Amino acid sequence: MKKHRMLIGGAWRDSASGQWFESVNPFTAEPWALVPRGSKNDVDIAAEAAKTAFHGDWRKLTATARGALLRKLADLIACDAERLARVETTDNGKLFAEMRAQLSYIPQWFHYFGGLADKLEGRVIPIDKPGVFNFTREEPLGVVAAITPWNSPLLLAAWKLAPALAAGNTVVWKPSEFSSVSALEFGELFERAGFPPGVVNIVTGYGNEVGEPLITHPDVAKVAFTGGDRTGEHIYQLAARGIKPVTLELGGKSANIVFEDAHLDSAVNGVVSGIFAATGQTCIAGSRALIQRSIHDTFVERLLALAKTARMGDPQDLTTQVGPITTQPQYQKVLDYIRIAKEEGAVCRLGGEAARRAECKSGWFVEPTIFTGVDPKMRIANEEVFGPVLSIIPFDDEDEAVRIANGTVYGLAAGVWTTSIRRALLMSERLEAGTVWINTYRAVSYMSPFGGYKRSGIGRESGLDAIREYLQTKSVWIDISESSPNPFVMR
Numbered sequence: 302m303k304k305h306r307m308l309i310g311g312a313w314r315d316s317a318s319g320q321w322f323e324s325v326n327p328f329t330a331e332p333w334a335l336v337p338r339g340s341k342n343d344v345d346i347a348a349e350a351a352k353t354a355f356h357g358d359w360r361k362l363t364a365t366a367r368g369a370l371l372r373k374l375a376d377l378i379a380c381d382a383e384r385l386a387r388v389e390t391t392d393n394g395k396l397f398a399e400m401r402a403q404l405s406y407i408p409q410w411f412h413y414f415g416g417l418a419d420k421l422e423g424r425v426i427p428i429d430k431p432g433v434f435n436f437t438r439e440e441p442l443g444v445v446a447a448i449t450p451w452n453s454p455l456l457l458a459a460w461k462l463a464p465a466l467a468a469g470n471t472v473v474w475k476p477s478e479f480s481s482v483s484a485l486e487f488g489e490l491f492e493r494a495g496f497p498p499g500v501v502n503i504v505t506g507y508g509n510e511v512g513e514p515l516i517t518h519p520d521v522a523k524v525a526f527t528g529g530d531r532t533g534e535h536i537y538q539l540a541a542r543g544i545k546p547v548t549l550e551l552g553g554k555s556a557n558i559v560f561e562d563a564h565l566d567s568a569v570n571g572v573v574s575g576i577f578a579a580t581g582q583t584c585i586a587g588s589r590a591l592i593q594r595s596i597h598d599t600f601v602e603r604l605l606a607l608a609k610t611a612r613m614g615d616p617q618d619l620t621t622q623v624g625p626i627t628t629q630p631q632y633q634k635v636l637d638y639i640r641i642a643k644e645e646g647a648v649c650r651l652g653g654e655a656a657r658r659a660e661c662k663s664g665w666f667v668e669p670t671i672f673t674g675v676d677p678k679m680r681i682a683n684e685e686v687f688g689p690v691l692s693i694i695p696f697d698d699e700d701e702a703v704r705i706a707n708g709t710v711y712g713l714a715a716g717v718w719t720t721s722i723r724r725a726l727l728m729s730e731r732l733e734a735g736t737v738w739i740n741t742y743r744a745v746s747y748m749s750p751f752g753g754y755k756r757s758g759i760g761r762e763s764g765l766d767a768i769r770e771y772l773q774t775k776s777v778w779i780d781i782s783e784s785s786p787n788p789f790v791m792r
Contacts, residue, residue, distance in 0.1 A: 311498020371415030432782025712754025
């Protein structure tokens with residue numbers, strides 16, 4: 302197994318403790334790489350390196366020069382996309398077809414935000430005070446802690462790194478302990494692009510040993526996190542101790558709503574895409590299919606027919622459609638939720654067990670699972686499973702669909718399938734979700750903001766909104782009068 306090293310201050314280093322942990326291939330359930338087990342000592346060194354870079358070589362660069370580095374990085378990612386996709390698939394079990402598509406798209410984030418780097422302009426304010434000139438400056442925050450999950454490691458890292466760097470910040474990146482290898486391989490590209498040492502640092506390890514010391518480190522000015530809402534709540538509390546701004550992209554229990562006037566074949570494809578693509582391991586998974594009662598039975602039969610054809614197996618194979626669960630604890634969690642759903646009275650129409658197919662070998666596979674007879678109050682309809690498990694819930698009219706869709710603590714995304722433009726616009730207004738897709742699902746872009754309502758998060762990633770998350774506004778006042786105002790009265 303290859304031993305990897307952390308990137309700190311432009312140098313590749315073992316952990317301060319000299320300890321390692323294994324990264325396991327979800328398809329074989331066998332370790333395939335060794336990752337440094339970082340600690341508070343490593344965080345301290347990385348934060349100091351990031352702080353030094355922020356006040357040093359990185360700060361000396363013009364915004365145009367920063368943007369040029371980001372665009373150079375984008376070109377290097379594009380050239381290395383296939384290799385990095387293979388690494389990600391081996392590390393987290395996601396389909397190579399999807400990882401390759403993501404890696405081919407990731408450069409656009411760095412091109413887009415690289416182009417924005419020198420467009421961050423302040424304003425001259427026509428202030429109401431005579432004899433005073435007032436203007437604003439948009440300035441970076443400082444050292445950003447970027448904490449990324451295991452399901453789409455490099456894509457979700459790009460969502461944080463690109464705007465943070467374009468705004469002039471430096472970064473300490475902690476990838477998930479379950480998918481650190483691709484991050485470390487990705488780190489080599491920052492060197493090749495010519496980024497000054499310490500601008501991007503990568504510290505690997507466990508949440509309590511690396512994540513918490515990073516969040517609470519006095520030199521860290523901002524925390525950006527993607528993951529579950531319980532972990533997000535904990536991170537929010539830790540960051541609050543230092544009055545630090547956060548961007549939190551958290552869990553979801555998204556509703557994919559199909560009305561009777563929808564194009565059924567398209568809607569069936571959309572529902573399958575929403576839950577079984579990425580093996581359901583995505584925060585935007587359409588894990589609740591709300592089907593209008595008049596078409597419920599017909600729709601379910603078509604859905605079952607398509608879902609039964611899903612090809613499982615080696616995620617490196619381009620013909621595979623459903624891969625393994627990324628981690629053993631998550632694999633067990635998904636099976637536990639299936640058991641809970643059965644105990645609550647939901648009717649299992651497909652799957653409902655671990656996959657025993659020969660092509661799945663010893664990997665952590667769960668059969669694509671569909672439940673009908675789901676009551677909106679059941680746990681399976683309210684809690685994030687993060688696996689290939691779909692709950693089907695019937696509804697009668699728009700009001701009931703909205704009530705069910707909005708009836709969870711989450712609000713990350715929603716899908717609506719209808720041929721009525723009136724209904725499409727009305728539903729997009731009434732649904733409590735950061736993203737609403739109409740007659741499509743799982744579409745994202747570097748140009749469009751992404752984030753959640755309610756417990757699905759705080760702040761936005763991608764688009765113009767994202768770069769504002771990594772800036773602070775300074776107001777500058779200049780007295781251009783020749784008068785001497787009363788010093789005891791506010792001017």
